[in-house]
Amino acid sequence: MAPPSYYMILSAVLFCIGVSGVLLRRNVLIIFMSIELMLNAVNLAFVSLSRAWGSVDGQSIVFFVMTVAAAEAAVGLGIILATFRNRATVNADEINLMRW
Amino acid sequence: MIAQAIFYVLAVLTVGSSAIVAFSRNIVRSTFALLGAFMGVVGIYVLLAADFVAMIQLLVYVGGILVLTLFAVMLTQGIADVTISNRAVGRLPALIISAVAAGIMIFAVFRTPWRQSARIIVAPTTYGIGNAFLGPYALPFELASIVLLAALIGAVVISRPLDRGVSNRLSNEE
Numbered sequence: 426m427a428p429p430s431y432y433m434i435l436s437a438v439l440f441c442i443g444v445s446g447v448l449l450r451r452n453v454l455i456i457f458m459s460i461e462l463m464l465n466a467v468n469l470a471f472v473s474l475s476r477a478w479g480s481v482d483g484q485s486i487v488f489f490v491m492t493v494a495a496a497e498a499a500v501g502l503g504i505i506l507a508t509f510r511n512r513a514t515v516n517a518d519e520i521n522l523m524r525w
Numbered sequence: 526m527i528a529q530a531i532f533y534v535l536a537v538l539t540v541g542s543s544a545i546v547a548f549s550r551n552i553v554r555s556t557f558a559l560l561g562a563f564m565g566v567v568g569i570y571v572l573l574a575a576d577f578v579a580m581i582q583l584l585v586y587v588g589g590i591l592v593l594t595l596f597a598v599m600l601t602q603g604i605a606d607v608t609i610s611n612r613a614v615g616r617l618p619a620l621i622i623s624a625v626a627a628g629i630m631i632f633a634v635f636r637t638p639w640r641q642s643a644r645i646i647v648a649p650t651t652y653g654i655g656n657a658f659l660g661p662y663a664l665p666f667e668l669a670s671i672v673l674l675a676a677l678i679g680a681v682v683i684s685r686p687l688d689r690g691v692s693n694r695l696s697n698e699e
Contacts, residue, residue, distance in 0.1 A: 428639060428641055429639040429640075429641060430634050430635065430637075430639050431532065431536075432569070432573070433634045433639070434631055434634050435536050435539065435540070435569070437627060437630035437631055437634060438540055438627065438631075439539060439540065439543055439562075440626075440630070441623045441624075441626050441627035441630070442540070442543045442544055442546075442547050442623075443543070443547065444622070444623050444626055445547060445548075445619060445620065445622075445623035446546065446547030446548070448618075448619035448622060448623065449547070449548070449616060449619045449620075450547070452552060454552060454556075454594070454597060454598055454601070455546075455547070455552065455555055457594070458546050458547075458555060458556070458559055458594060459546065459547050461559070461586070461590060461594075462543050462546060462547070462559075462562060465562065465563070465566050465586070468566070468578075468582075469566060469569060469570075472569075472570055472573050472575045472578055473573055475575070476573045476574065476575065477639060477640055477641050478640065481650055481653035481654050481657055482657065484575055484577065484578050484650060484653075484654055485654055485657045485658065485662050487578050487581075488578070488581065488654070488658075488669075489662075489665060489669055491581060491582070491585050491586075492669040492672065492673055493669075493672070494585070494586075494590065495585055495589060495590065495673065495676075496672055496673055496675075496676030496677075497676075498589070498590040498593050498594070499593070499676050499677055499679075499680035500676050500679050500680050500683065502593055502594065502596075502597045502680075502684075503679070503680040503681075503683040503684035504683055505597055505601070506597060506600060506601070506684050507683050507684055509600075509601045510686075515601055
């Protein structure tokens with residue numbers, strides 16, 4: 426059984442890969458996937474600490490995070506597809522419908 | 526000892542796949558690498574004896590979100606054209622921000638005295654989680670179901686093509 430710090434470092438690395446994906450890429454779908462990676466990293470930290478503390482509270486919160494992730498996936502991908510239908514682009518720099 | 530080795534294998538799988546997701550030039554490759562990242566996290570949940578969360582991860586992320594993402598990737602043509610880095614931030618500042626964030630987090634991990642439960646309990650977690658959902662987390666649980674319902678209805682409304690009456694009205698206004 427590896428100590429909790431191993432899992433926390435893995436979670437931190439995963440989160441930072443997600444952050445750099447969001448900052449570096451221009452494709453909204455890649456940005457979306459990177460957000461999923463960040464949510465996964467946070468879930469990993471919750472589960473490893475729930476394990477270390479011997480309580481199920483962390484795992485219950487992971488369930489709520491997953492609910493939000495599922496809602497985000499449904500609405501986010503719907504928005505991406507609707508934008509693609511109207512503007513024919515998935516470039517985050519060209520999606521400026523809300524700007525005037 | 527063997528758990529340590531399994532942890533390293535899963536960590537390498539997860540981090541490697543995540544790097545492909547974030548940095549690959551080919552979006553289809555990114556999407557399939559997302560499978561490796563999710564499966565690696567599932568393995569780590571199993572290693573942490575979180576059976577319920579591991580199965581939910583498998584069902585929700587791999588079975589739901591990944592398939593949905595794959596559909597979105599396949600339904601948008603010309604998607605491979607956007608490979609250049611983000612104009613708004615720039616490559617170097619983005620890498621610096623990520624590296625500084627990683628440094629701060631890893632520093633904090635090493636500074637914190639992590640508490641570790643003495644004995645390894647290998648028991649189903651569903652009993653405790655079920656009690657938590659019906660006890661202290663009953664209200665958040667119900668709210669989560671309402672949020673999910675609203676999100677699903679919203680997704681249907683957003684992704685449906687405009688019906689004829691609305692589009693006629695819009696074109697009349699123009």
